[in-house]
Amino acid sequence: MKKYLKFILGLSLFFALTGCGISVSELESQVMDLFNETAAEEDLELYATDVTLVHVKDNQYEGIITISDGEETVGMDISVLFDGESFMYEIPELL
Numbered sequence: 001m002k003k004y005l006k007f008i009l010g011l012s013l014f015f016a017l018t019g020c021g022i023s024v025s026e027l028e029s030q031v032m033d034l035f036n037e038t039a040a041e042e043d044l045e046l047y048a049t050d051v052t053l054v055h056v057k058d059n060q061y062e063g064i065i066t067i068s069d070g071e072e073t074v075g076m077d078i079s080v081l082f083d084g085e086s087f088m089y090e091i092p093e094l095l
Helices: 002-018 024-041
Strands: 047-057 060-068 073-082 087-090
Touching (some): 024 060, 024 073, 024 087, 047 073
Antiparallel strands (some): 047 060
16 A cells, blocks of 8 residues: 555656646747748748747746858747747747
């Protein structure tokens, strides 16, 4: 019985610490994919090569998106709101 309780407690602790949502690296990948899809739809000659995010608090993430036009590559600040299912991002330098 003790083994069973330890297993349940350990499993509960694992899910409490890791959560059941997507990981930050998965969110980074999805943000980069959406940026690239949107840029292609708008016929912009820009593409993201990397996104790095840090969880700030609640549903807020901040980081750097690396964007290239084929000749020059720059890093820009990015803010992301993620509710567990969908997200939106803002790149202030591109507004």
